[in-house]
Structure formats: structure tokens, C-alpha cells
Amino acid sequence: xxxxxxxxxxxxxxxxxxxxxxxxxxxxxxxxxxxxxxxxxxxxxxxxxxxxxxxxxxxxxxxxxxxxxxxxxxxxxxxxxxxxxxxxxxxxxxxxxxxxxxxxxxxxxxxxxxxxxxxxxxxxxxxxxxxxxxxxxxxxxxxxxxxxxxxxxxxxxxxxxxxxxxxxxxx
Numbered sequence: 001x002x003x004x005x006x007x008x009x010x011x012x013x014x015x016x017x018x019x020x021x022x023x024x025x026x027x028x029x030x031x032x033x034x035x036x037x038x039x040x041x042x043x044x045x046x047x048x049x050x051x052x053x054x055x056x057x058x059x060x061x062x063x064x065x066x067x068x069x070x071x072x073x074x075x076x077x078x079x080x081x082x083x084x085x086x087x088x089x090x091x092x093x094x095x096x097x098x099x100x101x102x103x104x105x106x107x108x109x110x111x112x113x114x115x116x117x118x119x120x121x122x123x124x125x126x127x128x129x130x131x132x133x134x135x136x137x138x139x140x141x142x143x144x145x146x147x148x149x150x151x152x153x154x155x156x157x158x159x160x161x162x163x164x165x166x167x168x169x170x171x
Contacts, residue, residue: 045079045167048093070161072153073097077165084145084169086137094121094129096151102129103150103160110144110166119147135169143169 046066068075073096080091096102105119114136121129135145147165152158 043165043167045077045082045084045092045165047082048078048080048091068163068165070097070151070163072100072151072161075149075151075163077147084135084167086135086143086169086171088134090133090135092119092131092133093124094131094149096127096129098127099154100127100151101154101157103152103157105131105147105149107133107135107145107147109138110146111140112138112143114138114143114145119149121149137171141171145169 066076066078068077075097076095078093081088084090094102102121105121107117107119108114117133117135119131119133121131124130135143145167147167149163149165150160151163152160
């Protein structure tokens with residue numbers, strides 16, 4: 001009986017394309033901030049206050065969770081708040097390999113498209129950088145983000161290396 005009445009339903013008549021478009025849009029909106037995606041290597045960043053003394057010593061990397069490899073050498077990242085709360089200012093410090101500089105940097109959402117957040121690093125010492133960021137809020141309380149840092153060697157500024165660091169925010 002139900003099947004006989006469907007062809008007469010106005011939703012399924014000449015508006016079939018509209019119905020399909022609405023269904024596709026609704027599915028996109030429902031899955032837009034899905035935390036079930038396979039996102040690897042999302043870590044909790046290291047705190048600045050834990051390693052203040054060692055951070056200024058370029059000879060050692062204290063914690064492997066703070067260090068990320070590149071072909072130019074290890075990059076070390078620390079955050080003023082490792083939980084990375086949304087809509088709150090966060091200060092990040094970065095140590096790059098010797099004789100390198102930062103070409104550019106941005107943060108993008110992996111769990112959900114959130115646009116691109118430019119990250120402006122300021123030099124605070126030889127191979128030491130500092131940036132202040134503000135992450136946007138998402139419907140996912142544990143959003144996965146990716147920080148991309150492009151670095152280059154001082155003697156070969158055209159040969160760049162991209163370092164990708166995935167992390168999770170909270171709210």
C-alpha cells in the first residue's frame with residue numbers, strides 16, 4: 001500500500017533532483033565533523049613550562065613527543081597549553097635545525113574543514129621561534145588539526161622541507 005502512494009507524493013515526483021540534492025547536503029553536514037576518520041599521529045603537544053631550561057639548550061631534545069623529524073634535522077615544538085583549547089590564545093615555541101629558517105606555516109583542520117589559519121613565527125633566538133595562535137571551535141570536542149611548517153636551509157633557500165604535526169584540541 002505504501003509503495004503505491006509514493007509515486008503520488010510530491011517529494012518524489014518532478015522534484016527528484018531537489019530531493020537527491022537535499023539528501024546529499026544533509027549527509028555532508030552530518031558527517032562533516034566525524035571523529036571516526038583514520039587520522040594518525042595526532043599527539044598531545046609538550047608544555048613550555050616543563051622544559052624551559054632545556055628548551056634554550058640546542059644540544060638535546062628532551063622528549064620524543066616534542067620532536068619531529070625532517071630531512072634538514074629535528075624540529076621541536078612546545079605549547080603554552082598542551083590541551084590546545086579552542087577560542088583561547090595559545091603560545092607555541094619552535095626550535096628548528098641549525099642554519100634553517102621558517103618560510104611559512106599554517107594550521108588546517110583534519111577532522112573537519114575549518115579553513116587555513118596562518119601562523120606567523122617570530123624569531124626569539126638562534127633557531128628559536130614563537131607564535132601566538134587561536135583555534136576555532138568545531139562541533140567536535142576533540143578536533144584534529146595539522147600544523148604545517150615549511151623550513152629551508154640558509155645556504156639553499158629554494159630547497160624547502162614541509163613538516164606536518166597533527167594535534168588534538170579540546171573545549
